[in-house]
Amino acid sequence: MALLDTSSEDLVQQATPPTGDVIVVEDLWRTYDMGSEQQVQALRGISMRIKHNEYVAIMGPSGSGKSTLMNLIGCLDTPSRGKYWLNDQLVSELDDDQLARIRNKEIGFVFQTFNLLARATALHNVELPLIYNGTPAAARIERAKESLTNVGLESRMYHKPNELSGGQRQRVAVARALVNRPSIILADEPTGNLDSKTGIEIMALFDTLHAGGNTIVLVTHEPDIAEYAHRVVHIRDGEIFSDEPSKRFR
Secondary structure (H helix, E strand, C coil), rough: CCHHHHHHHHHHHHHHCCCCCCCEEEEEEEEHHHHEEEEEEEEEEEEEEEECCCCCEEEECCCCHHHHHHHHHCCCCCCCEEEEECCCHHHHHHHHHHHHHHHHHHHHEEEECCCCCCCCCHHHHHHHHHCCCCHHHHHHHHHHHHHHHHCCCCCCCCCHHHHCCHHHHHHHHHHHCCCCCEEEEEEEECCCCCCHHHHHHHHHHHHHHHCCCCEEEEEEHHHHCCCCEEEEEEEEEEEEEEEEEEEECC
16 A cells, blocks of 8 residues: 555656746647548647746747647647646646636637627627626626726727727737736737737737736747747747747847
8 A cells, every 4th residue: 555655646746847837838749630540740749838927939830830739728629648737737637627717717818810709899808708707797897997998998998899990809809818817828820910000019018918927928920920029939840949039039
C-alpha cells in the first residue's frame, strides 16, 4: 500500500506545471483523422510558456497550425497528446463541460468577424457572458456598462451592430471579452475585417489593455500587426520555428 501511495504522489508531482505562468504547454500534439487511415499532424510537440501580463503574437501561414494552437489555448479543443495548464490548472484533461466553464471564466475572445448578435444592442451583446454564468441582472448591466466605457463606447451602448462602424463593432467585441475579467484575452485576426486606419485604432486599444495588466495572445498572419506585441512566436508545419522579442522591443 505504501508503494501505491508514493506512486500516486509522484504522479501528482509530474502533473504539476514547472512555473506559475498563466499558460504552460508541454509537448502539445494535435492529430486529425481524415478517414481511409489518413492522419494530419496539425501540431507536433509544441512547448511554450506565457507569463502574466505578457503580450504575445502567434504567427504563421495558412496550414501552419496557429489556428489549431489558438483553439487549444482557448479551450475550444483538446490535444491528442501533451499537457496544457491555464493558471496552474491542467485543462488538457478536462471534459467538454469543464472546458466550457473555464472558457467563460478565464478567457476573453475577440474574433475577426466580431460575432455579435445582429438584433441585440451593444450593451446586451456585452452582457452575454455574464448571462451564461448566472450573474444577477443589476450586476451584469453595471459591469457591461463599465466594460463599454473602458473601450470608449459609453455613448453607443444602445445601438445595434448595424448602427455601428466596423471599429465600433470590434470595440463591442473587446468589451464583451473583458466583461468577465478574464485571465487572458485571445484575439484571432482582430483587424482582419477593418481598414488600416481603424485597425491601428484597435491595436492602440490592445496596447492600453496590456498596459492595464491584461495578458494578450494575438493570432495573426500580418507582420505589422504582430509587431504590436512584445514577443512573436512563429509556427511552421505544426512546430515553433522561432520565439523572440518583436522588433519594437529588441
